[in-house]
Amino acid sequence: QVQLVESGGGLVLAGASLRLSCAASGRTFSTYTVGWFRQAPGKERAFVAAVSWSGGTTIYTAYADSVKGRFTISRNNAKNTVYLQMNSLKPEDTAVYYCAVQGRGSLYYTEALRYDYWGQGTQVTVSS
Numbered sequence: 001q002v003q004l005v006e007s008g009g010g011l012v013l014a015g016a017s018l019r020l021s022c023a024a025s026g027r028t029f030s031t032y033t034v035g036w037f038r039q040a041p042g043k044e045r046a047f048v049a050a051v052s053w054s055g056g057t058t059i060y061t062a063y064a065d066s067v068k069g070r071f072t073i074s075r076n077n078a079k080n081t082v083y084l085q086m087n088s089l090k091p092e093d094t095a096v097y098y099c100a101v102q103g104r105g106s107l108y109y110t111e112a113l114r115y116d117y118w119g120q121g122t123q124v125t126v127s128s
Contacts, residue, residue: 002026002101002117009122014091016126020084022099022119029103030054034082036073037112038095038124045098049073049084050109062109067093089126096121 008020022034035050051073052059061073072085082099100115108114 002103004099004101004117004119006097006099006119006122009097009124011125011127012089014089014126014128016089017085017087018089018124020086020097020099020122020124022082022084024080024082024101027103031059031103031105033102033104033106033109033115034073034075035100035102035109035112035115036082036084036097037100038093038097039121040095043095045112046095047110047112048097051075051082052105052109053077054105059105064110086124089124091126091128094124094126096123 003025005023031054033052036048037045038048039045047064049071050062070088075082098121099119101117102115
């Protein structure tokens with residue numbers, strides 16, 4: 001089992017920045033795909049960003065078009081943590097943000113059903 005804990009959400013004004021953290025514990029893998037998803041009220045869970053790595057090598061990072069150039073996903077292996085730096089936040093970024101893990105490299109990083117483990121989510125609210 002893998003336990004994931006997200007943190008860093010909050011209420012900010014449009015144009016502000018937040019950094020979300022996803023701290024992992026439990027079972028380890030040699031190759032990972034970690035994704036960030038978000039779910040706004042009344043909407044389906046949507047892909048935001050993903051990073052995949054094996055050992056110390058990042059295989060890829062990927063972003064939804066809606067966040068490209070504003071959000072950055074990164075990892076700190078020593079801390080077993082993946083981050084989502086969110087800049088130039090917009091009201092439409094308001095959602096509960098979730099991180100999720102696949103214990104393998106994956107090309108299907110946009111598909112929520114492909115992920116094996118999920119965190120509890122952290123609320124991000126962007127006010128205009």
